Amino acid sequence: MAPNDSTSYLDYNATTPVLPEAAQAVAASLSLFGNPSSVHAAGRRARAAVEEAREAVAAAMNAAAQHVVFTGSGTEANALALRGLAAANRCTAALSAGIEHPSVLAHVADEHIPVDAHGVIDLAALERALGSRAAPVLVTLMLANNETGVLQPVAQAVELARKYGALIHIDAVQALGKVPVDFRALGADSMSFSAHKIGGLKGVGALVLRPGVEIAADIPGGGQERRRRAGTEHVSGIAAFGAAARGVPTLLSAAPRITALRDELEMQIQSGVPQARIFGAAVARLGNTACIALPGVSSETQVMRLDLAGVAVSAGSACSSGKIAPSPVLLAMGVGESTAKTAIRVSLGWDTTAADVDRFLKVWLPLAANAAA
Ligand code: PLP
Secondary structure, rough: OOOOOEEEEEEEOOOOOHHHHHHHHHHHHHHOOOOOOOOOOHHHHHHHHHHHHHHHHHHHOOHHHEEEEEOOHHHHHHHHHHHHHHHOOOOOOOEOOOOHHHHOOOOOOOEEEEEEOOOOOOHHHHHHHHOOOOEEEEEEEOOOOOOEEEEEEHHHHHHHHHHHHEEEEEEOOOOOOOOOOHHHOOOOOOOEHHHHHHOOOOOOEEOOOOOOOOOHHHHHHHHHHOOOOOOOOHHHHHHHHHHHHHHHHHHHHHHHHHHHHHHHHHHHHHEEEEEOOOOOOOOOEOOEEEEEEOOOOOHHHHHHHHHHHHHHHHHHOOOOOOOEEEEHHHHOOOHHHHHOOOEEEEEEEOOOOOOHHHHHHHHHHHHHHHHHH
C-alpha cells in the first residue's frame, strides 16, 4: 500500500513514496534559510546540512564525498556526465546501448550498441565499436534498466573502456537501493543517481566522479559544486537525499522480501496465462521489476483497468499526445511492435505487501482470461 491512500502503488521505478526520514530532513531544513555559499552563521548552517548529505550520499555508493556533484535530477546528472566528460576530454564519439533512458540517448548520436533478446548489451559489438574509433570514445551504459530491470555487465564494459582508452559513464539511477552499488570497486569515470528513486524528493540528483576525472560544467555561473554545477543548492532536497541515502542499507535488506513478492506475481501469471510474456526473466535483473506483455490487450487498457481498481502500474513511454508508444527498450530487444504495445511494467517497493500483489492479480488475471476467450 502507498502511504496515505488506498492505492496499491506498483510503480516504484517511476518514483517512490517519500521516506519519513526524508520528510523529517525537509522539515528540519526549512529553518536553514541561509545561502550555503554565504560565510555568515546562517550560511554555514545551510552549508553543513549540504555537506552532511553529501557524506551520506557518497557512503551509499562507496564514493568520496568531494567527488559527489549535486544536480537538479538524474536527467541532469546524465547530461552533465555526457556533455561534461565529452567536452573536457575531447571525446571523438559517444556510444550507448539502444535500451538507455531517454536522458542518455538524447546525448548519444553516434552509435547504439545492440542488445540481445533479453536486453543485455552485446559486449563483442561494443568492443568492435571501440576498436574502430579513435580514442578517447565516451561509453555510457545503465546499470539496471528502468523498464525490464535487466542488469548490464557494467564491470566488463568498464574493462573494455580501459582497454581502448575510453571514458565510461554508468547510469545507476534505477540500481541504487535495489542492488548493491560500489562506485570505487567498479572504477567507472562517473555514475548518476536520482533522489526520488530511493525515497527522496523529485528534482534532486547526483553525479559521482572518479578522482582525477576532468569534467566541464554544463551550467556555468556562480562556481558552486566545485565549479561543476552552478546554482544555489536545493538545501531541502539535498538534505532529504542524504536522509534517504542513509536508508539504502535498509532498502537493500528489504530486497529479498520484495523479490519473493515479485516472483509470486510472475509465477501466478505464468501458470494462469501461458500467452503472457515476461521480459528479462532469464537473466540477472532487479528483484522488484516485472515487465509483462499480454497479447491482445493494449498497455493503455491494462493500465487504465488497473488504475480504476486502485492499482498503479505503468506502460511503455507516454508520448506528448498522451498516447502510449511502444517501448523503445522492448523494440531494441527485438520484440515486435504489436507485442510491445501490450507491455506493462509492475515495479514493487518497500511498502508493497502480498495484498497489493493479490489486488493486481485479481484485476489482471480476469483481463487476460477475457482476452483469451
Ligand atoms: N535514468 C534512468 C535509468 C531512469 O529510470 C530515470 C528516471 O526514470 C532517469 C535516468 C532520470 O532521473 P530523473 O527522474 O531524476 O530525471
